[in-house]
Amino acid sequence: MIKITNLQKYYRTDEVETVALNNVSIHVKEGEFVAVMGPSGCGKSTLLNIVGLLDDLDEGSYLFNGTEVAKFKESNRSNLRKHNIGFVFQSFNLIDELTVFENVELPLVYTKVPAAERKRRVEEVLEKVQIMHRRNHFPQQLSGGQQQRVAVARAVVNNPKLILADEPTGNLDSNNGNEVMQLLTELNETGTTIVMVTHSEHDAKFADRVIRMLDGQVIMETAHV
Amino acid sequence: MLKNYIKFTFRTLWKNKGYAAINILGLSVGLTSFLVILLYLNYELSYDRWDPGLEKVFKVSIRDADDDISPNTQAPLAALLRDNASQIESATKISTDVTFEIPLSVEDKVISQSGAISADSLFFQVFPYKIIDGDPLTPLHKPNAMVISAAIATKLFGQENPIGKTIKVFNSFEREVTAVMEHPQGPTHLDIQMVYRSPYETDNYHWGNWSYYTYVKTKSLIRGEEVESAIDRIYYTDRLMKDKNMTYEAFRTSGSQEGLFVDAVHDIHNFPKYGNSNMANISILLVLAILLLFAGAVNFSNLSIASSLKRAKEVGVKKVLGFSQARLFWQFMGEIVIQCLIALGIAILLLHIALPYFNREFQISLRLFDAQFSWGLVTQVIACLVVVTLLSGLYPAVFLSRYNTTKVLKGDYSSGKQGATLRNGLIVIQFVVAAFFIIGIVIVDRQLNYMQQFDKGFSGEQVLRIQALMMQTREDNFEQVKNSLLSISGVQTVAKTTKVPGDQFSDTSTMNFKHNGELHRLGSVKVSKDYFETLDIKLIDGRLFTDSYNDQHTRSAIINETAAMKLGLQHAGGTYITYPDCDSIPMEVVGIVKDFNVLGLEQQIQPAVFTIGNDACMFQSGGAILVKLADGDIGKQVTAIENLWKRVEPGFGIRLSFLDENFHQLFSSHLRLQRIVAFFGFTAIAIAVIGLFALTAFLIGRRTKEISIRKILGANATDLGLLLGKDFMRLIAFAVVVAIPLGWWAADVWLQNFAYRIS
Numbered sequence: 001m002i003k004i005t006n007l008q009k010y011y012r013t014d015e016v017e018t019v020a021l022n023n024v025s026i027h028v029k030e031g032e033f034v035a036v037m038g039p040s041g042c043g044k045s046t047l048l049n050i051v052g053l054l055d056d057l058d059e060g061s062y063l064f065n066g067t068e069v070a071k072f073k074e075s076n077r078s079n080l081r082k083h084n085i086g087f088v089f090q091s092f093n094l095i096d097e098l099t100v101f102e103n104v105e106l107p108l109v110y111t112k113v114p115a116a117e118r119k120r121r122v123e124e125v126l127e128k129v130q131i132m133h134r135r136n137h138f139p140q141q142l143s144g145g146q147q148q149r150v151a152v153a154r155a156v157v158n159n160p161k162l163i164l165a166d167e168p169t170g171n172l173d174s175n176n177g178n179e180v181m182q183l184l185t186e187l188n189e190t191g192t193t194i195v196m197v198t199h200s201e202h203d204a205k206f207a208d209r210v211i212r213m214l215d216g217q218v219i220m221e222t223a224h225v
Numbered sequence: 226m227l228k229n230y231i232k233f234t235f236r237t238l239w240k241n242k243g244y245a246a247i248n249i250l251g252l253s254v255g256l257t258s259f260l261v262i263l264l265y266l267n268y269e270l271s272y273d274r275w276d277p278g279l280e281k282v283f284k285v286s287i288r289d290a291d292d293d294i295s296p297n298t299q300a301p302l303a304a305l306l307r308d309n310a311s312q313i314e315s316a317t318k319i320s321t322d323v324t325f326e327i328p329l330s331v332e333d334k335v336i337s338q339s340g341a342i343s344a345d346s347l348f349f350q351v352f353p354y355k356i357i358d359g360d361p362l363t364p365l366h367k368p369n370a371m372v373i374s375a376a377i378a379t380k381l382f383g384q385e386n387p388i389g390k391t392i393k394v395f396n397s398f399e400r401e402v403t404a405v406m407e408h409p410q411g412p413t414h415l416d417i418q419m420v421y422r423s424p425y426e427t428d429n430y431h432w433g434n435w436s437y438y439t440y441v442k443t444k445s446l447i448r449g450e451e452v453e454s455a456i457d458r459i460y461y462t463d464r465l466m467k468d469k470n471m472t473y474e475a476f477r478t479s480g481s482q483e484g485l486f487v488d489a490v491h492d493i494h495n496f497p498k499y500g501n502s503n504m505a506n507i508s509i510l511l512v513l514a515i516l517l518l519f520a521g522a523v524n525f526s527n528l529s530i531a532s533s534l535k536r537a538k539e540v541g542v543k544k545v546l547g548f549s550q551a552r553l554f555w556q557f558m559g560e561i562v563i564q565c566l567i568a569l570g571i572a573i574l575l576l577h578i579a580l581p582y583f584n585r586e587f588q589i590s591l592r593l594f595d596a597q598f599s600w601g602l603v604t605q606v607i608a609c610l611v612v613v614t615l616l617s618g619l620y621p622a623v624f625l626s627r628y629n630t631t632k633v634l635k636g637d638y639s640s641g642k643q644g645a646t647l648r649n650g651l652i653v654i655q656f657v658v659a660a661f662f663i664i665g666i667v668i669v670d671r672q673l674n675y676m677q678q679f680d681k682g683f684s685g686e687q688v689l690r691i692q693a694l695m696m697q698t699r700e701d702n703f704e705q706v707k708n709s710l711l712s713i714s715g716v717q718t719v720a721k722t723t724k725v726p727g728d729q730f731s732d733t734s735t736m737n738f739k740h741n742g743e744l745h746r747l748g749s750v751k752v753s754k755d756y757f758e759t760l761d762i763k764l765i766d767g768r769l770f771t772d773s774y775n776d777q778h779t780r781s782a783i784i785n786e787t788a789a790m791k792l793g794l795q796h797a798g799g800t801y802i803t804y805p806d807c808d809s810i811p812m813e814v815v816g817i818v819k820d821f822n823v824l825g826l827e828q829q830i831q832p833a834v835f836t837i838g839n840d841a842c843m844f845q846s847g848g849a850i851l852v853k854l855a856d857g858d859i860g861k862q863v864t865a866i867e868n869l870w871k872r873v874e875p876g877f878g879i880r881l882s883f884l885d886e887n888f889h890q891l892f893s894s895h896l897r898l899q900r901i902v903a904f905f906g907f908t909a910i911a912i913a914v915i916g917l918f919a920l921t922a923f924l925i926g927r928r929t930k931e932i933s934i935r936k937i938l939g940a941n942a943t944d945l946g947l948l949l950g951k952d953f954m955r956l957i958a959f960a961v962v963v964a965i966p967l968g969w970w971a972a973d974v975w976l977q978n979f980a981y982r983i984s
Contacts, residue, residue, distance in 0.1 A: 033241035054937065059540065082939025093934045154938070 001063055001162065001193050002051060008059035009046055009216075021047045022216040024060075026045055030161070033188040035204040036197045038213035044197045047213070050114040052085055052194060053077040065161075074169060075103045082111050086155030088169035090186075092147040094139040100126070100150050101135040106156045121157055129153045129183060145176025152183050156192070163187065163198040169203055181206050237536075243924070244532040249568045251915040252617065255521025256572035257608075259910050263574075263605060264591045266507055270413065272494035275409035279697035281314075281488035283452050285439040286499070289746065290483045294499045298439040300430045303345065305677065306441055309459045312452060314444045315350040318437040319343065320423060321415065328342070328694040328877055330393045335877060337694055338377060340418030341394075345371075348670065349406075352860040359388040359404030371400035371421035373775055374408050374845045397696040398424045412589070414494045417935070432464070433737045433804060435746070443486070449487050509971075513905055514660065517912055518609075520655040522616035522917045525568075527623035527648060529561065531923035534746055540628040553626035561618030569610055586897055588906045610746040649746050649956055652913075652920055656960030657967070659913040662906030664968030668983075669899045670977065675983045676770045676892055682821030682830075683726060684761040686882030687859065689852040689866065690725055692880035698850065698873060703753065706850070706873055707914050715855045715862040720756040723848035724833075726823040727888030738834060739805040740792045748833040751845045756835070757783070757818060759853045760884075767797025767816035770837055779838040783816040788832035802834070809949070812836065825891035826981040851884065917953060924949065 008170065015147035021043045030033050036044045049055035050062070053069065062070040086107075087093075094103050101122055108118040126132040129149040131142075139147055148168060155163050165184065169177035177200075185206050188194050196207060204210050205224065212220040238245040273279055286645070300318065321342040328337050346365045349372070356364060357375065361932040364372045371392060378387040387402045394400055400421045408418070424430070443452055461473050461484055469476055474961050488498050496506045506881070539740065540553060576593060584590055593602075693699045698706055699721055709718040736749045754770045754777075756762075765786065770776045782802060783793070794800060794814065801811035819832045854862050863881070870879040925932065932945060939950070976982040 059916075078936070078939060078941050081937070087937050093930070093937075095931050095934055097931070106935065107938045108934075110941075110944060 001030040002026065002034075002195070004060065004061040005063075006060040007047075007050065007057050007062070009043070009055075010058050010060050017167065019216050021050075021057075023056055024213075024216070024218055026211060026218065028193060030187070030193055031191050033185070033194045033207045035207035035210045036194070036195065036213060037135065037199070037201075037210055042213045043216040044104065044213050046195050048164055048166055052087060082107060083158070084161050086158065086160040086163045088148070088151050088155045088165040088168045088173070090170035092139070092144075092151045092171070094147055094154075096139055099129060099136050099138055100142070101149060103139070104154045104157050107154060111158060122153075125153045125157045128156075143176070144172050145179060145181060147177065148172060148180050149183065152180060152187075156187060160192070162195065164191045165194065167198055168196065169198070169200060174185065177203070187200075226293070230556060230559055231563065234563050237560065238564070238832075241532045241535070244528055245564070247915060247918065248528045248532075248897040249571065249918075251528075251567065251890065252521045252525045252568040253571040253575060254908055255912060256517040256576040256613070257579065259514040259518040260572060260576050260606070261579065262507070262511050262816055263609075264593070264602070265583075265587070265589075265607075266511055267602060268591055269495055269504070269507055271411045273411070275411035275413060276353040276355075277615075279490050280446060281443045282351055282490045283441050283443070283449060284314075284490060284493055285441060285485055285487055287485055288482050290481070292482055293746070294387065295435060295735065295746075296438060296500070297435045297709075298437055299432045300434045300437055301432055302437070303347075303439045303441075304441070304465055306459060307347070309463075310441075311453050312443050312447060312455050314442050315347050316439065316441040317345055317347045317351045318439050319345075319348065319415075319420075320437050326692075326694070326880075327394060327598065328376075328396055328552070329381065330357050330396060331390065334381060335690065336380055337877065338380075338418060340374075340416050341821060342415070342420055343423035343426075345426070346422065348583055351440050354409070354417075356404045357406040357407050358386075359402070364404035364934060365420065365422055367403060368422050368426070369399065369401050370403040370702075371419060372404045372406050373402055373419040373818045374409065375405055375419075378402075379417055383439065388457050389430050394421065395694070397677070405593065412494075414490070422538065435735050435737075440490070449489050453485065453487045456487070460485045468886045471685070502591055508859060510905070513909070514619065515664075516654065516658050517909060518613065519616065520651070520909075520912045520916060522613050523655070524912065524919045525561075525564075525617040526620050527651075527916070527919035527923050529617070530624050531926045533557075533621060533625045535926075536625065537628050540625055543841050544628075550626045554622045557622035558614075558618050561622065562614055565610060565614045565617060569606075619921075625775050631644075642828040648920060648923075649952075651965070652916055652953075653960045654955050655909075655913040655916045656957050657964045659906070659909040660961050660964035661968050662902060662909045663970070664964060664972065666899075666906050668968070668972040668975070669895070669902055671980065671983050673892065673895055673899060676826050676895070676981075677889075679822075679826060679981060680968050681726070681888065681947045682762065682819055685726065685888055686853045687856070688759060688884040689854060689863070690882050690884050690887050691852060691866070691870070692852050693721075694877045694880070695874050699850070702873075703850075707753070709853055709869055709873065710850075713862060713865045715857055715859075717853045717855050718755045718759040718867075719753075719853075720759040720851045721753045721848060722756055722851065723845045724823055725749045725849045725851070725887065726760070726821070726884060727891055728823075728849075736834075737805055738802045740800075740802045744805065744949075745791055745832075746832045747791070749845065750833050750835050751837070751848070753837060756851070760821070762821050763819040764820050765817045766795075767814070769816055769818075776786075776815070777837050778835045780810065780812055781815045782812045782820055782834070783835045784814055785818055785830065785833045785835075786820040787830050788834060789817045791832045816824050822981075825888075826979050829980040921949065921953070924952075 002029075005025045007021055007024040008019070011020050012019045023085055024043075024047060026034075026047075035082045036047060038044050046055065050057050053072070057140075059069065061068060065187065069077070072080070082189065095106070098106070104122045104126060105118050108121060115122070123132065123135075126135055129152055131146055131149050134142060136145060139150070142150065146170075152168075155165075163184070168180050168184065172180065181203055184194055184196070194207075196203070198204055207224065209221060211218055212222070263618055285295060285298060285306070287298055289492075298318070298772050302317040303316040306313055319342045326337040326339045327341050328335060330336075344365065346363070349364055354372075356372070358378075360366075364370060371394075373381075373387065373392075381387065381392065382390060391399045392402060406420075441452065441456065458473050461469075461476060465476070465483065466473070469480070486498060495502055505979050520565065528775065543553060544550075573593065580591055580593065583630075693706075703721060710719045721727060735746050737744050739745075740746050752770075757764065757769050767783070770781070773781075775781045783797075784794070789795075792802070792814075793816065797814050797817045800814050802810045803815060818835075822830055824831070852866065866881070867879050928949075932949075935945065935948070
C-alpha cells in the first residue's frame with residue numbers, strides 16, 4: 001500500500017540545512033499494523049506527516065496504492081487524504097467549538113456525504129467506540145480517554161484504508177491508553193492499515209512490525225509474530 | 226533600562242514588519258483625516274473673533290409677512306434704530322459685494338480690487354477695525370471719504386503717505402483717502418479691503434430700497450434676544466403698526482413672525498439664523514473623522530493582538546523569570562506609545578503634504594504651525610494622541626500581560642471567545658461608516674449628474690460674459706460698445722444684465738412693486754433690449770423689448786412666470802406695476818417670459834421684473850455684458866473682442882468667460898463636496914478593509930489549530946474561505962442594513978438644499 005524509496009527531507013533556514021530524513025525506504029502492505037519508534041527528533045513524526053501527505057518530500061519516491069504521489073499538487077493530496085487516510089493525534093486535536101457528533105461528522109461533510117447518510121455513519125461509529133451517550137457534549141466536557149475515542153471515531157468514520165496515529169496514547173493514562181490500542185487493533189483486524197508513531201514499547205507490541213529510527217534513518221525493522 | 230525597552234520595541238516592530246506597517250499606516254491615515262478636520266474646525270470657529278469689540282456687534286435681518294427672510298434691509302433702517310434704541314451705541318448700513326472686483330485708479334496707475342464696500346459715516350464706530358494711519362475717530366465723516374487697507378495703500382501709493390490723496394473708483398467718481406486700516410488677523414465674514422462713502426447715498430435713501438446690510442453695536446455686552454426685542458419693537462412701531470392696527474404686544478401674541486431679528490457677528494459664518502453655513506457639513510465630517518480615527522485605533526488594537534499571539538511565549542517566559550503583570554502591561558503600553566508616536570509623525574508629514582491641496586480646495590489658509598492658535602492645537606493633538614493610545618493599547622496590553630503562563634508555555638494561546646461582541650461591533654461600525662460614504666458618493670454623484678443635465682431655461686452656449694469694469698461701458702457708452710462688438714464678424718447679439726446667470730454674487734436687489742393696490746417684493750433686474758434673444762429665453766405671452774421710448778426708459782417691464790404667478794397675471798399687456806416708494810409713473814407689463822434659472826438648483830426661481838434703463842428709483846450697478854457668438858472660429862472672434870476691448874477699457878485687462886462655464890461654477894461647492902465625500906469614502910473603505918484584515922488575522926491566529934485540523938480532515942481552500950468568511954459577510958451585511966437608512970436620511974437632508982433634486 002505504501003512504498004517509499006530513498007526519501008530525503010531537509011529543513012532549511014537562512015544559514016543551516018538540517019537533514020530530517022536521510023535515505024529512508026519503507027514498505028507497508030495493505031492490512032498491516034506498523035509501529036515507528038525512536039527517540040525525540042529522530043524524524044518519525046516527519047515521516048508520518050509525509051506518509052499522510054501533510055508534508056512534502058525533497059527527494060525520493062512515494063507510491064500510494066501504486067500511484068506516485070510525491071509530486072502531487074495540494075488539491076490532489078487533499079482529495080486523496082480525505083478519501084483514504086484517517087489521523088489520530090497525541091493531543092486529540094478535536095475542535096473545541098463543535099460537539100462530539102459534529103467533530104466526527106466533519107470528514108463526511110468534506111467528502112460531501114448526504115446528511116442522512118452522515119448521521120447513520122456517525123452514530124454507527126460512535127456506538128463502536130462506545131461514546132454515543134456523549135454525542136452532544138463538547139470536547140472539554142470529556143476525559144482524555146473519551147476525547148481520544150472521539151478522535152479515533154473521527155479518523156475511521158470515512159472508512160479510510162489507512163490510519164496514521166501519532167503517539168495516540170501519549171496523553172492518556174494506562175487504562176485509557178489500552179482502550180485506545182484495543183480499538184486500533186480491532187480496526188486493524190477489520191482490514192484497516194495502521195501506521196503508528198510511538199515511544200511506548202508496550203503499545204508497539206500491538207503492531208505486526210516495528211520500524212526503529214535514529215537521526216533520520218531507519219536502523220532496524222522487527223516483526224512480531 | 227528605558228534604552229533596552231526602546232531597542233526591544235524596534236526589534237519587535239522590525240520582526241513583524243508587515244503587521245507593524247499596516248498597523249501604523251492605518252492609524253496614520255485615520256489621524257491625518259482627523260487632524261485636517263480639526264484644523265478646519267479651529268479655523269471656522271475663529272471666524273469674526275479677531276477683536277473682543279465684535280461681541281457687541283449684531284447684524285439685523287428682516288422676516289416679512291410671507292415669512293420670507295432677507296439679509297437685505299431698507300436704506301433708512303440703521304438710522305431708525307440708532308436714533309431710537311437706548312441699547313444701541315451705533316448702527317451702520319453697508320452695501321457690499323466684497324467678491325466683486327472694482328477698478329481703482331490713481332493718475333495712470335489702475336488696479337482692480339475685490340473687498341470693496343460702501344458704507345455710511347458710522348461704519349468704524351460699529352466695526353473695531355484698527356486705524357493705523359490718518360483720522361482714527363471719524364474717518365468716513367466726509368461724504369467723499371475712503372478708508373483703505375495697508376495692502377491697497379502699498380499697491381497704489383508705494384511708500385508714499387496715502388492720506389489726503391484721491392482714488393478714482395469705477396473710473397467714475399473720486400474718493401479721498403482719510404485713513405488706512407489694518408486687515409484683521411483672523412478670518413471674517415466681511416473680508417474688507419476698503420470702505421468708501423457712496424455717491425448715490427442720498428438718491429437711494431428711501432424705505433423702498435432693500436439693498437443694504439444693517440449692523441448695530443450695543444452699548445454694553447447684552448444678549449442677542451435683548452437687542453432683538455428692543456429693535457423689533459421700534460421697527461414695528463415705526464413701520465408696521467399703522468397697517469396692523471394693533472399694539473406691539475398684541476401683534477407678537479398674534480403669532481406673526483414678521484419683524485426684525487439679529488445674528489451676533491461671530492455666529493454669522495457658522496451659526497446663522499437663516500441661510501447656509503458650513504457648520505453642518507463640518508460637524509458631519511468631524512463626527513466621521515472621529516469615527517475613522519476610532520476605527521483606525523480599533524484596527525490597531527486588533528492587529529496588535531493578532532501579532533501578539535506570536536509573543537505569548539515571550540510573556541510566559543518573562544513571567545517565569547519573575548516579571549510582574551504590571552511590568553509587562555507597561556512594557557506593551559510603551560511599545561504602543563512608540564508606534565502611536567510614529568503614526569502621529571507620519572500623519573503630520575501627510576498633513577503637511579495634503580494641506581496645500583485642502584487649502585486650495587476650500588480656498589482657505591490652514592497652517593499646522595500658526596502662532597495664533599498653536600497652543601490650543603498642540604493641546605488638542607496631545608489629548609487626541611492620549612485617547613488614541615489608550616484606545617489602541619489598553620486592550621492589547623491587558624490581553625498580553627494576562628496570558629496564562631503554564632498554558633502558553635505548553636503552546637495553548639487560545640483564550641476563548643472573550644471580546645468577540647466588542648470586536649464584531651467595531652467592525653460593524655467601520656462598515657457602517659464605509660457603506661454610509663458609498664451611499665453618499667452615489668447620491669452626490671446622481672444629483673450632480675441631474676444638475677448638469679437640468680434644463681435651466683436659457684442657453685449659455687457660445688455666449689461670452691465680459692466684465693465691464695468702467696461704469697461708462699455699461700451705462701452711457703453701452704450702445705457704442707454694443708455696436709463696436711456687433712461689427713466683429715461672428716458676433717450675433719450683445720446684451721447686458723445686472724444679474725448674470727451663474728454669477729455667485731450677483732445683484733440681489735429686490736424692490737417693492739405695487740400692482741392692483743397691493744405691494745409685492747420682486748427681484749429687479751436691469752437688462753438691455755436683446756437680453757432675452759442672447760440667452761434664447763422663451764417668451765410665453767406679450768412681446769419682448771423694442772427700441773421704443775417707453776421700453777428704453779423703464780416704462781415697460783417684462784416679468785418671468787414666477788412673478789406673473791405672484792401678481793396673479795395670466796396675460797401681458799394692459800396691466801401696470803409701479804414703484805410705490807420712489808416713482809409714481811406706472812410701468813406696463815409688456816411680456817411674460819418662461820422661467821429660467823440664474824441662481825443654480827439650490828433655490829427656487831425668484832420672481833423677477835426686467836426693465837431697461839437705470840432711470841427710475843434706484844441705480845443698479847454690477848453685472849456684465851453678454852455676447853452671443855456664431856458657430857465657426859470662436860478663437861478668432863474672441864481675439865477680435867480682446868483687441869476691441871483694449872480700446873473700450875484701456876488699462877484694464879479683459880475679463881471674459883463662457884456663460885456655460887460660469888453657470889457651471891455654481892456647482893463648484895458641490896463638486897468640492899463630491900471630492901471630499903469621495904476622499905473620506907475611500908479612506909473609510911481603506912480603514913474598514915484594514916479592520917477586516919486585522920480581524921481576520923486575529924481570528925486566523927487564534928484558529929490556526931482548528932484550520933489545520935479541518936485541512937487534515939479534507940477541507941479545501943474554498944471550504945476554509947467560507948468558514949472564515951461567513952462571519953464577516955454576516956457582519957458586513959448587517960452593517961449595510963444599518964447604513965442604508967442612515968445614508969437615506971443624510972441624503973434626504975442634503976437634497977433638501979436643492980429646490981430641484983433627484984427623487
